[in-house]
Each structure stands twice: as C-alpha cells, then as structure tokens.
Amino acid sequence: MKLWSMPSSGNSYKVRLLLALLGRECEIIDVEDSSPELAEAKAAGQLPFGKAPVLKLDDGRLLPESNAILCWLGEGTSFVPADPFLRSRMLAWMFWEQNQHEAVIAVRGALRSYPSRRHLATPERMAELLERGHALLQVMEDRLAGHDWLVGDAISLADICLYGYTHTAGSKGGFDMARFPGIMRWLDRIAALPGYRGLTA
Structure with missing residues (x-):
C-alpha cells in the first residue's frame, strides 16, 4: 500500500497512527501543504478529491478521505465494535x-x-x-x-x-x-x- 500523507495534518496523521497501531506496512509519500510534491500528486491524479490523505491499495484502487480510510483499515479488527x-x-x-x-x-x-x-x-x-x-x-x-x-x-x-x-x-x-x-x-x-x-x- 501507499499513503499520500500531509505530514502536518491531523487527518493524515490519524491514518498513519492507525497503521502503526495495527503494525501494517505502508509506503508513506509526503505531500505537505503548498509543496511541489502535492502539486505533482494532484497532476498525476493520485488525489481524487484534490487533497491528502489518499490510500492506494495493493490492487491499485485509490481510497480518499481520512475517516473512510480508517474504516477500511479497521475492518475486522478490534478497533471496530462488533455490536x-x-x-x-x-x-x-x-x-x-x-x-x-x-x-x-x-x-x-x-x-x-x-x-x-x-x-x-x-x-x-x-x-x-x-x-x-x-x-x-x-x-x-x-x-x-x-x-x-x-x-x-x-x-x-x-x-x-x-x-x-x-x-x-x-x-x-x-x-x-x-x-x-x-x-x-x-x-x-x-x-x-x-x-x-x-x-x-
């Protein structure tokens, strides 16, 4: 997996935090606010909603929005209540x-x-x-x-x-x-x- 992540953003950080707590391997690509890397990611179509974070799954699909990413990563783990x-x-x-x-x-x-x-x-x-x-x-x-x-x-x-x-x-x-x-x-x-x-x- 790859994560386009804005280092200073809480939205990106909560995804990085959950990855760490789950022990999941993921390549982190920093796209800080107003940086050339952010502009490049947008131009390459890697940020469907024009902002980070975006998670690229192993099969190539792109998942934007921090809380949607949390739900995907949390599926089947103890971080999602069974009730x-x-x-x-x-x-x-x-x-x-x-x-x-x-x-x-x-x-x-x-x-x-x-x-x-x-x-x-x-x-x-x-x-x-x-x-x-x-x-x-x-x-x-x-x-x-x-x-x-x-x-x-x-x-x-x-x-x-x-x-x-x-x-x-x-x-x-x-x-x-x-x-x-x-x-x-x-x-x-x-x-x-x-x-x-x-x-x-």
Missing part, C-alpha cells in the same frame, strides 16, 4: 469529527501555523473559533470525564479519529486544555498504546 449500536455510535463520533470538531479545532490551528493562511486569522475570527472550540471540546470532556474511551469500554476508530486534531489543540490551536482533565487522561492513554507513533515520528 451494531456501538459501531453506529463510533461512526457518529467520526461524522461529528469532520462536520464539527475538525472545522473549528483544526482550522484555528491552521490559521496559527500556516503562513499562507495567517491573513485570515483576524482577531474576531480567532476569538470565535476559540469559543466554539472550547464548547466542542467540552462535548468530548462530558464523555471522557467518566469513561476511558469514546464508545463502549474499549478503544475504537472514534478515538483514533478524534485524537488526530485534539492532541495538538493546545499547542497548535491555543485552546486551554487544562479545562479538560478527562481529555488529557484520554490523550495519555492513547499515547501509551503499543506501537504508538507521534505526529512527527
């Missing part, structure tokens, strides 16, 4: 991550991190994202304050999915993570998993 209701709850968290969480937590981090986007980081925009982000993180905290994992009693793809941008919400996004002790314990729990690899590993 249909818990599996659906897992997917609910994953849909919420892309629809709500990523659009705020990741965006604020990107506005602070990428020079090409800094002109969009107006004080009003950053204040709005900070307030909305804290409210979204509180949704996670409400669950994790009394539970080890987001779904059921075991780690699932929901945890891998939401770890991607949550673990840098403080350092990149400037969110006050001291407000969320349940999330902080959860982050430590994931970082202690056998096979774990960090964002820059």
Whole structure:
C-alpha cells in the first residue's frame, strides 16, 4: 500500500497512527501543504478529491478521505465494535469529527501555523473559533470525564479519529486544555498504546 500523507495534518496523521497501531506496512509519500510534491500528486491524479490523505491499495484502487480510510483499515479488527449500536455510535463520533470538531479545532490551528493562511486569522475570527472550540471540546470532556474511551469500554476508530486534531489543540490551536482533565487522561492513554507513533515520528 501507499499513503499520500500531509505530514502536518491531523487527518493524515490519524491514518498513519492507525497503521502503526495495527503494525501494517505502508509506503508513506509526503505531500505537505503548498509543496511541489502535492502539486505533482494532484497532476498525476493520485488525489481524487484534490487533497491528502489518499490510500492506494495493493490492487491499485485509490481510497480518499481520512475517516473512510480508517474504516477500511479497521475492518475486522478490534478497533471496530462488533455490536451494531456501538459501531453506529463510533461512526457518529467520526461524522461529528469532520462536520464539527475538525472545522473549528483544526482550522484555528491552521490559521496559527500556516503562513499562507495567517491573513485570515483576524482577531474576531480567532476569538470565535476559540469559543466554539472550547464548547466542542467540552462535548468530548462530558464523555471522557467518566469513561476511558469514546464508545463502549474499549478503544475504537472514534478515538483514533478524534485524537488526530485534539492532541495538538493546545499547542497548535491555543485552546486551554487544562479545562479538560478527562481529555488529557484520554490523550495519555492513547499515547501509551503499543506501537504508538507521534505526529512527527
């Protein structure tokens, strides 16, 4: 397999993390934001939706979108609950991550991190994202304050999915993570998993 991956992106990282936790071999092709490699991958038709991550399967088929890739890699593993209701709850968290969480937590981090986007980081925009982000993180905290994992009693793809941008919400996004002790314990729990690899590993 090959993975076109944006090194600094939480969406790409969560795929790399799951690959590491599963011990799956995969060639990683770095396509950082605004890089020649990203332009080349787009021109070659390797990125069906124009962005990373994209997983190329052994048979040559291309699978875009981080959470779709997680579902494909997780099929038949302990990261996908056997119970249909818990599996659906897992997917609910994953849909919420892309629809709500990523659009705020990741965006604020990107506005602070990428020079090409800094002109969009107006004080009003950053204040709005900070307030909305804290409210979204509180949704996670409400669950994790009394539970080890987001779904059921075991780690699932929901945890891998939401770890991607949550673990840098403080350092990149400037969110006050001291407000969320349940999330902080959860982050430590994931970082202690056998096979774990960090964002820059």
